[in-house]
Amino acid sequence: RKEVEQDPGPFNVPEGATVAFNCTYSNSASQSFFWYRQDCRKEPKLLMSVYSSGNEDGRFTAQLNRASQYISLLIRDSKLSDSATYLCVVNSPYGNNRLAFGKGNQVVVIP
Amino acid sequence: NAGVTQTPKFRVLKTGQSMTLLCAQDMNHEYMYWYRQDPGMGLRLIHYSVGEGTTAKGEVPDGYNVSRLKKQNFLLGLESAAPSQTSVYFCASSLRQSKNIQYFGAGTRLSVL
Numbered sequence: 001r002k003e004v005e006q007d008p009g010p011f012n013v014p015e016g017a018t019v020a021f022n023c024t025y026s027n028s029a030s031q032s033f034f035w036y037r038q039d040c041r042k043e044p045k046l047l048m049s050v051y052s053s054g055n056e057d058g059r060f061t062a063q064l065n066r067a068s069q070y071i072s073l074l075i076r077d078s079k080l081s082d083s084a085t086y087l088c089v090v091n092s093p094y095g096n097n098r099l100a101f102g103k104g105n106q107v108v109v110i111p
Numbered sequence: 112n113a114g115v116t117q118t119p120k121f122r123v124l125k126t127g128q129s130m131t132l133l134c135a136q137d138m139n140h141e142y143m144y145w146y147r148q149d150p151g152m153g154l155r156l157i158h159y160s161v162g163e164g165t166t167a168k169g170e171v172p173d174g175y176n177v178s179r180l181k182k183q184n185f186l187l188g189l190e191s192a193a194p195s196q197t198s199v200y201f202c203a204s205s206l207r208q209s210k211n212i213q214y215f216g217a218g219t220r221l222s223v224l
Contacts, residue, residue: 004153008151032211034211034212042217042218043201043215043216043217043218044154044201044215045215046212046213049211049212087153087154089211091211098156098159098169098170099156099211099213100153101153101154101155102153103151103152103153104153
């Protein structure tokens with residue numbers, strides 16, 4: 001089983017709509033969770049950390065479900081500029097606490 | 112602010128050739144990393160360094176070597192390139208106390224023919 005699994009999509013979203021997607025992680029010992037954003041042919045950049053109680057950053061909401069081992073990201077009022085791939089990232093207890101990256105959820109916001 | 116700078120941005124190699132990818136960061140970060148990103152796969156860690164003069168293997172270290180002679184620089188070497196090493200390579204850096212917050216360079220697109 002892969003450490004981090006994501007449905008690659010694409011998720012086609014009308015402008016102004018809400019989109020949500022999950023990722024699952026395999027190791028229950030993981031302690032830190034993040035969403036990174038990667039624009040086409042660009043480098044990944046941190047979007048937000050994910051806290052146990054859930055957290056918001058503007059139009060973005062992240063949730064963590066430890067019992068089911070998944071994290072989610074919800075984007076409200078989608079903008080064209082939200083089109084990107086969203087990478088689910090989990091710290092791995094293997095190999096000196098390295099980060100394990102999912103393949104990403106591709107979001108395409110349609111005018 | 113330069114952040115993390117990678118050179119070159121693009122390179123085409125023939126099988127068996129060697130090359131070195133350079134990563135430089137100006138944020139005084141202790142930790143540095145080399146990843147590769149292939150279609151349909153997540154970023155995979157090749158090697159990393161927790162400080163000047165130290166390096167360690169990641170998930171996929173075979174066929175690569177690294178050196179960290181200066182704190183700000185992290186070099187990735189391919190001694191004898193293979194087509195399987197065709198990929199996009201990203202360098203990243205982080206502070207020791209927040210190693211999960213990594214800052215990436217713009218990437219190097221490498222094709223091995």
